[in-house]
Amino acid sequence: MPQDSRRNLIHRPRRLRRSQTLRDLVADVRLHPANLILPLFVAEIDRPQTIDAMPGVRQWPVDDAIAEIKRLIGKGLRSFLLFGVTPQGRKNALGNDAENPASPVLKTLRAARDAGLDALMIADLCLCEYTDHGHCGPLCDQPGPDGFQPVDNDAALERLATIAVAQAQVGADIVAPSGMMDGQVAAIRAALDDAGHHEVPILSYAVKYASSLYGPFRDAGGGSMSFGHRRGYQMDPRHSREWRTELRLDLEQGADMVMVKPAGHYLDVVAAVRAETDLPVAAYHVSGEYGMVEAAARNGWIDRREAHIEIATAIRRAGADLIVTYAAEDLADWLSDR
Numbered sequence: 001m002p003q004d005s006r007r008n009l010i011h012r013p014r015r016l017r018r019s020q021t022l023r024d025l026v027a028d029v030r031l032h033p034a035n036l037i038l039p040l041f042v043a044e045i046d047r048p049q050t051i052d053a054m055p056g057v058r059q060w061p062v063d064d065a066i067a068e069i070k071r072l073i074g075k076g077l078r079s080f081l082l083f084g085v086t087p088q089g090r091k092n093a094l095g096n097d098a099e100n101p102a103s104p105v106l107k108t109l110r111a112a113r114d115a116g117l118d119a120l121m122i123a124d125l126c127l128c129e130y131t132d133h134g135h136c137g138p139l140c141d142q143p144g145p146d147g148f149q150p151v152d153n154d155a156a157l158e159r160l161a162t163i164a165v166a167q168a169q170v171g172a173d174i175v176a177p178s179g180m181m182d183g184q185v186a187a188i189r190a191a192l193d194d195a196g197h198h199e200v201p202i203l204s205y206a207v208k209y210a211s212s213l214y215g216p217f218r219d220a221g222g223g224s225m226s227f228g229h230r231r232g233y234q235m236d237p238r239h240s241r242e243w244r245t246e247l248r249l250d251l252e253q254g255a256d257m258v259m260v261k262p263a264g265h266y267l268d269v270v271a272a273v274r275a276e277t278d279l280p281v282a283a284y285h286v287s288g289e290y291g292m293v294e295a296a297a298r299n300g301w302i303d304r305r306e307a308h309i310e311i312a313t314a315i316r317r318a319g320a321d322l323i324v325t326y327a328a329e330d331l332a333d334w335l336s337d338r
Contacts, residue, residue, distance in 0.1 A: 113171030213288030274319025
């Protein structure tokens with residue numbers, strides 16, 4: 001091959017990186033505010049409360065949450081995932097406050113519907129924030145092999161079905177079961193359909209790992225366990241193929257969208273799930289992942305803006321259609337500047 005021809009091939013990749021405009025033109029992974037879902041913590045408090053482990057994240061009173069959603073809609077964010085913070089005195093073994101019309105999540109859903117907000121309100125559907133023991137369902141009477149009472153899976157399904165209907169009745173656009181109970185999608189779908197809520201989709205946390213990266217979230221949502229762990233019902237990070245079984249079961253039961261959690265440390269799983277299904281795939285950049293970026297940025301070790309954009313881009317590149325992230329507002333601002 002002539003020398004000039006070899007030089008032409010060698011320099012071809014670099015020619016397409018020559019300017020920002022050219023790089024933007026040929027980029028095949030795009031981020032947009034429409035891809036982002038912002039988690040919001042709603043609580044029975046008088047004023048917004050900061051969360052030390054999650055800079056920039058707050059617990060919101062219901063009225064302030066509605067005002068905040070209105071403000072964020074103006075920035076192009078349209079999707080919000082609600083978590084409730086329950087007063088300790090209202091927690092019990094069954095998590096009954098999850099279906100209490102006066103609970104923060106149900107009040108926020110109702111207020112958003114009544115205000116006619118141009119937003120998708122996604123209701124997290126789990127019991128850990130409502131039970132006095134912090135597990136994701138009622139407990140069995142007897143201890144299991146790990147030495148503590150495990151979750152009673154079938155009793156949890158009954159509770160989740162009831163709560164899903166309560167959420168849909170007050171205006172949830174999407175319900176998002178996150179407890180990893182076996183059969184939860186089928187139970188919730190049947191309950192929603194029986195109650196006439198055929199149009200409410202289920203965003204299932206189909207692939208959720210028992211991760212060390214949830215700590216700040218448990219502080220923010222008041223969902224810490226009083227004993228034991230969740231490794232009996234959440235997935236083991238050491239299993240490289242288990243995701244396929246969990247995903248297949250949720251798809252067979254009628255999930256409309258599926259979630260991988262965490263996201264950044266599990267991009268291989270995000271990519272594998274994307275290859276397995278044509279349904280929308282969400283990935284949750286969780287509190288510990290977010291907190292590590294924030295801590296490193298505060299110490300001057302990384303550029304906060306560039307790190308969050310790069311991480312979100314990587315999650316999209318792996319195949320996620322939707323990204324649940326605490327950095328959603330900042331990302332919307334930064335993307336409008338690019």
